[in-house]
Amino acid sequence: MKVLVATEKPFAAAAVEGIREVTEAAGNELVLLEKYTDKAQLLEAVADADAVIIRSDKIDAEVLAAAKQLKIVVRAGAGYDNVDLAAATAHGVVVENTPGQNANAVAELVFGLLVSAVRGFYNGKAGSELLGKKLGILAFGNVGRNVARIAKGFGMDVYAYDAYCPAEVIEQAGVHAVTSQDALFETCDVVSLHIPATPETKQSIGYELVGKLKKGGVLVNTARKEVIGEEGLVRLLAEREDLRFVTDIKPDADAEFQKFEGRYFSTPKKMGAQTAEANINAGLAAARQITAFFKEGDTKFQVNK
Numbered sequence: 001m002k003v004l005v006a007t008e009k010p011f012a013a014a015a016v017e018g019i020r021e022v023t024e025a026a027g028n029e030l031v032l033l034e035k036y037t038d039k040a041q042l043l044e045a046v047a048d049a050d051a052v053i054i055r056s057d058k059i060d061a062e063v064l065a066a067a068k069q070l071k072i073v074v075r076a077g078a079g080y081d082n083v084d085l086a087a088a089t090a091h092g093v094v095v096e097n098t099p100g101q102n103a104n105a106v107a108e109l110v111f112g113l114l115v116s117a118v119r120g121f122y123n124g125k126a127g128s129e130l131l132g133k134k135l136g137i138l139a140f141g142n143v144g145r146n147v148a149r150i151a152k153g154f155g156m157d158v159y160a161y162d163a164y165c166p167a168e169v170i171e172q173a174g175v176h177a178v179t180s181q182d183a184l185f186e187t188c189d190v191v192s193l194h195i196p197a198t199p200e201t202k203q204s205i206g207y208e209l210v211g212k213l214k215k216g217g218v219l220v221n222t223a224r225k226e227v228i229g230e231e232g233l234v235r236l237l238a239e240r241e242d243l244r245f246v247t248d249i250k251p252d253a254d255a256e257f258q259k260f261e262g263r264y265f266s267t268p269k270k271m272g273a274q275t276a277e278a279n280i281n282a283g284l285a286a287a288r289q290i291t292a293f294f295k296e297g298d299t300k301f302q303v304n305k
């Protein structure tokens with residue numbers, strides 16, 4: 001079987017080595033398409049692939065139509081909004097993710113972004129500390145739980161809301177469960193987003209909701225840019241000079257946000273999962289899942305069931 005690693009943003013070399021070892025030990029062949037700049041390169045590379053490992057790379061109906069041998073796509077990471085699930089199902093292609101494998105990397109970046117925001121991006125003036133501040137975690141999945149763990153080390157008072165996770169589970173983790181998104185924003189000094197991009201969540205974080213943050217509030221987004229109602233957030237930041245917005249996902253309206261100098265920061269490229277450890281965890285998990293799929297028909301992590 002031919003296993004293609006198609007990564008516009010490549011894995012660390014050690015992760016690629018590990019993926020190769022796992023793949024070849026199972027008698028499969030590994031092909032690399034890294035740092036591609038054109039969709040045509042991807043269309044050509046998938047033509048004879050039986051399996052594909054991707055990151056945020058887009059697998060749409062056109063790619064699936066070109067991938068005549070394809071049986072499985074594994075998104076080495078959590079969010080699979082970059083894969084057209086309906087088209088994959090229609091082509092009989094299994095889609096999997098590797099949940100949790102890069103969660104700590106993303107959670108650590110939340111605090112990298114947050115510390116620089118509350119220190120005024122190191123502008124030489126007195127900033128503020130995280131100790132004793134209220135942190136709100138929106139969605140208590142793998143990343144949210146890691147954020148809670150690290151926040152406790154900073155001595156933060158941690159709150160969470162998750163429409164799909166029972167309050168008892170949140171409380172058992174030593175986190176205050178609140179009953180709505182509104183309550184989370186009203187209660188907290190900082191809110192960190194960990195919701196997936198779905199029809200329900202798209203553009204759900206905007207003017208009204210973020211406007212509920214306390215004076216000096218910070219919004220941290222290491223989720224997807226689509227969850228932000230950008231027009232509303234730009235309007236809010238113009239009205240509320242106390243608010244700050246830090247993001248690992250460059251918004252479409254980046255140029256508008258750039259006007260809020262000292263209150264806005266975006267990483268140039270999505271960096272949350274970009275650590276050697278996360279690459280190894282997620283890359284190896286993807287390679288192992290493909291091996292198990294071809295050997296035993298294992299579809300434990302399938303997301304298009």
Ligand code: 3PG
Binds near residue numbers: 076078274
């Ligand atoms: C994920 O959904 O796992 C993260 O957003 C990581 O995305 P990346 O693999 O493109 O860095």
